[in-house]
Amino acid sequence: MLNMSRRQFLKVSGATLAGSSLAMLGFAPDAALAEVRQFKLARATETRNTCPYCSVACGLLMYSYGDGAKNAKKSIFHIEGDPDHPVNRGTLCPKGASLIDFIHSPNRLTHPEYRKPGSDKWERISWDDALDRIAKLMKADRDANFVEKTDDGLTVNRWLTTGMLAASASSNEVGYITHKVIRSTGMLAFDNQARV
Numbered sequence: 001m002l003n004m005s006r007r008q009f010l011k012v013s014g015a016t017l018a019g020s021s022l023a024m025l026g027f028a029p030d031a032a033l034a035e036v037r038q039f040k041l042a043r044a045t046e047t048r049n050t051c052p053y054c055s056v057a058c059g060l061l062m063y064s065y066g067d068g069a070k071n072a073k074k075s076i077f078h079i080e081g082d083p084d085h086p087v088n089r090g091t092l093c094p095k096g097a098s099l100i101d102f103i104h105s106p107n108r109l110t111h112p113e114y115r116k117p118g119s120d121k122w123e124r125i126s127w128d129d130a131l132d133r134i135a136k137l138m139k140a141d142r143d144a145n146f147v148e149k150t151d152d153g154l155t156v157n158r159w160l161t162t163g164m165l166a167a168s169a170s171s172n173e174v175g176y177i178t179h180k181v182i183r184s185t186g187m188l189a190f191d192n193q194a195r196v
Contacts, residue, residue, distance in 0.1 A: 051096045059085025163189025
């Protein structure tokens with residue numbers, strides 16, 4: 001049995017009486033309900049992609065909401081490294097980890113623009129117009145500057161006035177195909193870099 005002084009007994013009794021009185025006045029806490037928070041990727045659509053920043057070409061998993069219904073617009077809300085990708089095995093550098101900010105940036109260019117010679121402003125054009133213009137300019141330059149033979153009569157088939165700067169984040173297969181297509185036009189200047 002505990003030895004309790006009269007003073008300690010009065011303190012405990014007073015505290016118990018005050019606590020029960022407060023509970024009767026409505027200051028009792030509600031019952032605590034344990035609830036598991038819903039996993040944020042549960043209803044998301046998973047898409048695999050490649051990081052666009054450098055020539056390492058790390059694999060990404062991008063998660064978006066929106067199921068393609070009429071009034072539902074897809075929106076990416078989470079990006080992480082792909083653990084099944086052989087290059088990065090789920091890891092990302094700080095630039096790759098911040099891709100969500102790159103995607104949702106208001107300054108991100110999402111369509112082709114063209115600035116006419118002498119103009120000080122850019123105009124939005126369609127992808128078809130942009131690709132047609134690039135193809136026409138490339139054809140005109142190749143027709144004007146293609147070197148079929150040297151002065152000695154040696155066949156070289158070179159186009160030296162235009163070069164190709166390929167995407168550094170492309171896979172080996174895409175880089176190989178791009179290289180073969182560009183070399184077939186006679187272009188010699190070809191770079192596949194990450195410093196730009």
